[in-house]
Amino acid sequence: xxxxxxxxxxxxxxxxxxxxxxxxxxxxxxxxxxxxxxxxxxxxxxxxxxxxxxxxxxxxxxxxxxxxxxxxxxxxxxxxxxxxxxxxxxxxxxxxxxxxxxxxxxxxxxxxxxxxxxxxxxxxxxxxxxxxxxxxxxxxxxxxxxxxxxxxxxxxxxxxxxxxxxxxxxxxxxxxxxxxxxxxxxxxxxxxxxxxxxxxxxxxxxxxx
Amino acid sequence: xxxxxxxxxxxxxxxxxxxxxxxxxxxxxxxxxxxxxxxxxxxxxxxxxxxxxxxxxxxxxxxxxxxxxxxxxxxxxxxxxxxxxxxxxxxxxxxxxxxxxxxxxxxxxxxxxxxxxxxxxxxxxxxxxxxxxxxxxxxxxxxxxxxxxxxxxxxxxxxxxxxxxxxxxxxxxxxxxxxxxxxxxxxxxxxxxxxxxxxxxxxxxxxxxxxxxxxxxxxxxxxxxxxxxxxxxxxxxxxxxxxxxxxxxxxxxxxxxxxxxxxxxxxxxxxxxxxxxxxxxxxxxxxxxxxxxxxxxxxxxxxxxxxxxxxxxxxxxxxxxxxxxxxxxxxxxxxxxxxxxxxxxxxxxxxxxxxxxxxxxxxxxxxxxxxxxxxxxxxxxxxxxxxxxxxxxxxxxxxxxxxxxxxxxxxxxxxxxxxxxxxxxxxxxxxxxxxxxxxxxxxxxxxxxxxxxxxxxxxxxxxxxxxxxxxxxxxxxxxxxxxxxxxxxxxxxxxxxxxxxxxxxxxxxxxxxxxxxxxxxxxxxxxxxxxxxxxxxxxxxxxxxxxxxxxxxxxxxxxxxxxxxx
Numbered sequence: 001x002x003x004x005x006x007x008x009x010x011x012x013x014x015x016x017x018x019x020x021x022x023x024x025x026x027x028x029x030x031x032x033x034x035x036x037x038x039x040x041x042x043x044x045x046x047x048x049x050x051x052x053x054x055x056x057x058x059x060x061x062x063x064x065x066x067x068x069x070x071x072x073x074x075x076x077x078x079x080x081x082x083x084x085x086x087x088x089x090x091x092x093x094x095x096x097x098x099x100x101x102x103x104x105x106x107x108x109x110x111x112x113x114x115x116x117x118x119x120x121x122x123x124x125x126x127x128x129x130x131x132x133x134x135x136x137x138x139x140x141x142x143x144x145x146x147x148x149x150x151x152x153x154x155x156x157x158x159x160x161x162x163x164x165x166x167x168x169x170x171x172x173x174x175x176x177x178x179x180x181x182x183x184x185x186x187x188x189x190x191x192x193x194x195x196x197x198x199x200x201x202x203x204x205x206x207x208x209x
Numbered sequence: 210x211x212x213x214x215x216x217x218x219x220x221x222x223x224x225x226x227x228x229x230x231x232x233x234x235x236x237x238x239x240x241x242x243x244x245x246x247x248x249x250x251x252x253x254x255x256x257x258x259x260x261x262x263x264x265x266x267x268x269x270x271x272x273x274x275x276x277x278x279x280x281x282x283x284x285x286x287x288x289x290x291x292x293x294x295x296x297x298x299x300x301x302x303x304x305x306x307x308x309x310x311x312x313x314x315x316x317x318x319x320x321x322x323x324x325x326x327x328x329x330x331x332x333x334x335x336x337x338x339x340x341x342x343x344x345x346x347x348x349x350x351x352x353x354x355x356x357x358x359x360x361x362x363x364x365x366x367x368x369x370x371x372x373x374x375x376x377x378x379x380x381x382x383x384x385x386x387x388x389x390x391x392x393x394x395x396x397x398x399x400x401x402x403x404x405x406x407x408x409x410x411x412x413x414x415x416x417x418x419x420x421x422x423x424x425x426x427x428x429x430x431x432x433x434x435x436x437x438x439x440x441x442x443x444x445x446x447x448x449x450x451x452x453x454x455x456x457x458x459x460x461x462x463x464x465x466x467x468x469x470x471x472x473x474x475x476x477x478x479x480x481x482x483x484x485x486x487x488x489x490x491x492x493x494x495x496x497x498x499x500x501x502x503x504x505x506x507x508x509x510x511x512x513x514x515x516x517x518x519x520x521x522x523x524x525x526x527x528x529x530x531x532x533x534x535x536x537x538x539x540x541x542x543x544x545x546x547x548x549x550x551x552x553x554x555x556x557x558x559x560x561x562x563x564x565x566x567x568x569x570x571x572x573x574x575x576x577x578x579x580x581x582x583x584x585x586x587x588x589x590x591x592x593x594x595x596x597x598x599x600x601x602x603x604x605x606x607x608x609x610x611x612x613x614x615x616x617x618x619x620x621x622x623x624x625x626x627x628x629x630x631x632x633x634x635x636x637x638x639x640x641x642x643x644x645x646x647x648x649x650x651x652x653x654x655x656x657x658x659x660x661x662x663x664x665x666x667x668x669x670x671x672x673x674x675x676x677x678x679x680x681x682x683x684x685x686x687x688x689x690x691x692x693x694x695x696x697x698x699x700x701x702x703x704x705x706x707x708x709x710x711x712x713x714x715x716x717x718x719x720x721x722x723x724x725x726x727x728x729x730x731x732x733x734x735x736x737x738x739x740x741x742x743x744x745x746x747x748x749x750x751x752x753x754x755x756x757x758x759x760x761x762x763x764x765x766x767x768x769x770x771x772x773x774x775x
Contacts (some may be wrong), residue, residue, distance in 0.1 A: 040400045041407050062398035070393050153399075158391045166391060174392040 003006055006127055013121070018196035020077040022167050023071050025131050025192070025199065026104065030088055030156070031057045032138045037090055037145070054126030070156050073167065078197070081108055085159035088175040093151040098177040098206065100145065102138075105200040107121055109193060110153045122195055134201050137189045144187070145205055183208050215769065235387065235680055246679025294521030340522075346583060437699065437709040441741035442730065445478065447471055451496065452736025453690070454631060454648065454675065454720060455554075455581045455597070456542045459734045460509070461723035464504030466523060467732060468509055469740060475511055477523065480725065488526050489519075499551070501542035506726070510549045512539030518551050519562055532561050532568045541583035543592070550592060552580025557603075575602045575619045582633035585738075586640060591620070591659055593643050601645045603659050621662045627651040632688065636678035636702075637728075644686055646674025656702070668705045675720050680746045681728035687745055689733055691718030697733060699745055715739060 028050055033055045036043045040063065045056040058064055077083035078173070083106055090100040090150035157174060160166065299659035325505045342647040365472050451458065467478040473491040478484070491497050492511050499512030508529070511519040516535030521528050537554035544550070548570070549561045558580055560571035578597030585606065587594050592604040602619035626764040628648030636642030653675055656666040673691040682684060685708060690696045695715050699708040715735035729748045734740050 042406050043410060044400060060398070060400065063400075066393075066395075066397050073393075154395075154397055160389050160391055161387055164389065166389070170394050171391045173393050174390055176390045177410055 013124075013195045015079065015196050018194040019040075019075055021127065021194055022078060022106070022197050022199060023075045025134075026074065026086060027071055028055050028135060029065060029102075029104070029138060030059070030130075031055065032135055033090075034058065034063075034154060036139055036142050037091060037100065037152070039152050051128050051135065053132055053135070055135065069170075074158060074173065077158065078106070080165070080166035082161045083158050083162065085157075087153045087157040087159070087176070089157060090148070090152050091155060091177065093153050095150075096183060098179050099148060099152065100205045101177065101179060101201060103202040103204065105202070107198040107200065108198055109198050120137055122193070127192060127194055130133055132189065133190050133193055134199075137201075141187070143202060145203070146207060156161075179204055179206050212647055225371045240483050241622040254273045269301065274313070287763060293332070333582055350362050376680075377408075379640075387402055401656075425481045435708070438744060439709070439711045441714075442744045443584065443742040445740040447463070447734060447738050448741075449474070450734055450736065452717060452720065454496075454629070454673075454718075455498075455579055457499045457501075457581075458497060458540045459721035459732060460500040460502050460617070460733060462509070463504065463506030463524065464502075464523065466499045466502070467500065467723065467740075468505060468523075469734065472496050475500065475521070477526075480628075487523055488523070489528055492517075492619075498538050498540055499542040501544055501549070503544045503549075504546060509546065510542045510551075512551055514538045516553065518542065518549065520560060521550070526718070530563070530568075532563075534560045534569055535559065537713050538579075539725060540581045541594075542580060543583045545585040545589040545592070550583060550585065552576075552583040552594060552596075555581045556596060556598070557582060558583065558592075568711045575604075575620070575622065576600060578629070581629055582645070584635055585635045586635045586659075587637065588640065590636040590640075593633050593635065593645070593659070595626075595633050597629040597643055599626045599628060599651070600624055601626065601633070601643075601655075602655070603643065603657075621657075621659065623655070623657065623662075623664070625655055625664060625667075625669055628673070632674045632677040634679050636679050636686075637681045638679075638684075642702075644679065646670075646677050647675040647689060649691065652690075654700070654707075656717065666703060666705050668700060669700055672696070673718070675718065676733075678724045679721055681724075682744050682749050685746070687722070687724075689714075689719040689722045689729055691720070693720055695735070697722075697731075697743060711743070714741065714743075 019124060029199075031045070032055060034040050035042065035058075039059065040058060042057050044063070045061045047054045047061045048057045050057075058067075074083060074086065085106060086104040088102040088104075089098050090102075091098050155177065157173075157176060183206055184204050185207040186202060186204040189203060191200040193199065216322040271481040274436065296405045303752075312502065339480075359406040419743045446537050447469055448471070451472060456470075460468045461480075467480060468488065469476050469478065473496045475488040475490075475497050477486050477488050479486075488509065489511075491511075492515070493516075495515040497511050498514050501510045502508070502523075503510070507523055509521045509523055511521060513519065515532065515538060516537055518532040518535070518539055518579055519528055520532070522531045529561075532549075535553040535555075535557070539551045539553055541552040542549060547562060547564050549563055550558060551561065552558050556574065556576035558571055558573040559577070560573075562570040571594075573594070576594065576596035576598055578599075580594055582595030583592070584594075584648030591605050592608045594602045594604065595604075601621075601623040602617045603623075605620050618632050623645070626647035628643065628651035629647050630647055632644070632654070634644045636644070642656050642665070643657045643659050645655050647655075647659065649672070652670050654668045654670060654674055654677065655664055657663070658665050669692060670688065672694045673689050676689045677690050678687045684702045685699055686702060687697065690698065694710075694711050695718055697714040697719060700706065714733060715737050716737035719733050720734045721735070722731055724731050727746060727748050729746050730746050731743050733743065734741055
C-alpha cells in the first residue's frame with residue numbers, strides 16, 4: 001500500500017473564514033479600545049484568553065449586544081466586499097467633539113490571477129501573531145495618547161461602497177466625525193492580513209499642542 | 210453661489226469651511242445623488258428625522274452645507290472631472306481618515322481663487338513645487354494621470370476592471386462610485402454600572418484584594434525542591450463548630466487523640482483507629498470554649514463559656530472535676546504538668562492545680578483585654594499569653610514562688626502587635642524562641658527571643674494570623690490565616706521565606722490548628738465545619754532511634770518526658 005499522500009493540514013482560508021476572522025478581530029479591537037481609553041469603566045470588563053494573550057472584553061450585556069449587532073452587519077458587508085473602512089470614534093459626551101478616531105482600513109488582497117499556482121497559504125499562527133501585535137499596539141498607545149478627563153461616548157462608523165446593501169432603518173448616513181487637520185495627530189499602527197483581507201489600523205487624535 | 214458651478218475650487222473652499230464630509234461632497238462633483246447625508250441615505254424622510262433626533266452624532270451636523278449641496282443641480286460631467294482634478298490623493302486620504310485640512314495649501318489657494326478664476330490652460334506658479342499635486346494651477350498634467358488620480362481618490366474596488374475603463378465609465382455615466390459613511394441608528398448604550406456603585410466598589414477593592422496573588426490558589430511557589438501537598442490528606446466533618454476567633458477548640462494530645470469541641474459537645478477522634486467518641490457535654494446554656502490535653506495526653510481540660518474549667522479523663526471518658534471561679538468565658542487553656550492554666554475573658558490568667566481541692570494556685574493579671582492565646586513552654590519555665598489588648602506577655606513559670614493573690618508582673622510585655630494576639634507558639638528546638646501573630650488589622654508574625662526580650666524577626670502576612678505551629682523537626686513554622694486568603698502558610702526560619710501557601714484551605718477563615726504528636730500532620734478547623742489534615746512535614750526516619758534517649762521531641766505517641774499527674 002502506497003503511503004497516503006500527506007493531506008494539507010489546512011486549506012487556504014476562505015472568504016467566509018477570513019471574514020469571520022476579521023470580524024472577530026474588530027470585536028476584540030473595539031473592546032480593547034473601549035477599555036484602554038476608559039470609555040466604559042474598567043469594572044465592566046473581564047479578562048479573556050484570546051490570540052495567546054489576555055484581552056479585556058466587556059461583560060456589560062447591553063454593550064455586548066450592541067457590538068454584536070454592528071459586527072453582524074459588518075460581517076455581511078465584508079462578505080460582499082462592500083465595506084472599506086471601519087472607524088471607532090471617541091467623542092466627548094458633553095461637547096460632542098471627536099477626540100479620537102480609530103480607523104481600520106479594509107482592503108481586499110488582490111489574488112494574482114495570472115499564475116496557475118495558488119498563492120502560498122498564510123499560516124494561521126502568523127495571522128494571529130499579527131493581530132496580537134495590533135492589539136498590543138492599541139494597548140501601548142495609551143502612552144502617547146492624551147489623557148481623556150471628560151466622560152466620553154463612542155460611535156462606530158462604517159465606510160461602505162455606494163452599492164452596499166444597507167438595512168434602511170438600522171444604518172443611517174452620518175457625519176464622519178472628523179477631527180480638523182490642524183488639531184490632529186495621526187499614528188499609523190500595524191496591519192494584518194489574511195489571504196483575503198488586509199486590515200490597516202490607524203489612530204487620529206485631537207492634539208492642540 | 211451664482212458662480213459656484215463654474216469654479217470647482219469654490220466648491221472646495223466651502224467644504225473645508227463647513228467641515229462637510231469630503232467624500233460625499235466629492236461625490237456631488239460626480240453626481241449629486243451620491244451625497245451621504247441622512248435625508249437621502251434613508252428610505253423614508255420621516256424615519257430619518259426620528260433617527261436624527263435619536264442619534265446625537267447626526268444632530269451635530271450643520272444644516273446649511275447640506276442644503277447648499279442638495280440644491281446644487283446634478284453636475285455636468287466635465288465639471289466632475291475638472292473638479293476632481295484638484296483633489297489629490299493626499300486630500301482624499303485626509304478625507305477618508307476623517308481629517309480635513311484647514312488652513313492647508315489648498316485653502317490658501319482657494320482664497321486666491323476667490324478673486325481670480327484662472328483659465329484652465331494658463332500655466333502659472335511654476336515656482337510652486339511640482340510635488341504638490343494639490344496645486345490646481347499646474348494644469349500640465351496629462352489626462353491619464355488625472356484619471357488615475359480620480360480613481361484613486363474614489364477608492365474604487367481594485368478588483369473591478371482596468372482603472373482607465375472604470376474611470377471612463379464613471380465619467381460617462383456619472384455612476385456614483387463612492388463610499389458612504391454609515392453609523393448604526395442607535396447610540397451605544399451607556400455604562401450600566403452605577404457610578405456610585407463603581408466608586409463604592411473601588412473603595413472596598415483593597416478588602417477583596419489578595420496581595421501577592423499566586424497564579425493559582427493551590428500552587429506552591431518557592432525554589433525549594435520539597436513538595437508539600439496542597440490538598441488535605443483527610444477531611445472530617447465537624448458540624449456545629451463555632452466560628453469564633455477567641456476560642457481554641459482543637460487539641461491533639463500525646464496519645465494521638467484529637468479533641469474537638471462542637472458547640473457544647475466535645476468529641477475525641479483517635480487518629481490510629483479513626484474512631485470517634487463523644488467525650489461529654491457542657492451544661493445547658495454554655496459551650497466548650499477551650500481544650501487542651503495534659504502533657505501525657507491522659508487528661509483533657511475543657512474551658513466553658515460560663516467560666517468553668519472541667520477536667521476529663523480521656524481513657525474512661527468521665528469528668529473528674531469542675532473548677533469554677535472565672536466570671537466569663539475561658540478562651541484558652543495550657544497545661545504544665547499538674548497545673549492547668551486558663552485565660553479568661555476578663556483578662557485574668559489563673560493557675561489551677563488539678564490535684565488539690567483549692568485549685569486556684571496563682572493569678573496573673575497583666576491583660577486588660579480577653580486572653581485569647583496561652584502557651585506554656587515545654588519545660589515549664591515560661592508562659593506566654595496574648596490578649597485582645599494587643600499585648601504579648603511572657604511570664605515566669607515559677608508559680609511556687611507566688612503566693613495566692615500575689616500579683617506577679619510579666620517578665621516581658623510586648624506591645625508591637627496592633628490587633629488581638631491569638632496565635633502563640635513556642636519553638637520546640639530553640640527554647641527561647643516564641644512566635645506570635647496578630648489579628649486582622651495587624652496580620653504580622655513576630656518572633657521573639659524570650660531570654661533577651663528582643664524581637665528577632667517579623668513577617669507581614671496577607672490576613673489575620675489565627676494560629677501558629679512550629680515544626681518539631683524542621684526549621685519551619687506554620688501559620689493559619691483568616692479572611693480573605695483563608696490560607697495555611699509554611700514559613701522557613703530564620704529566613705522567614707514562604708515555603709508554601711495553601712490558599713483557601715477552608716471555605717471560611719481558618720481559626721484553629723493542632724499539630725500531631727509526631728509532628729508531621731497539622732489539623733486545622735474553621736467555621737466551614739470541617740477539620741482538615743495537612744501533611745506538611747515529614748518525620749525524619751534516621752533520627753527516630755537516637756531520640757528515644759529522652760528528649761521530649763514528641764516523635765512517638767508517648768514520650769518519656771511526660772510526667773503523670775496521678
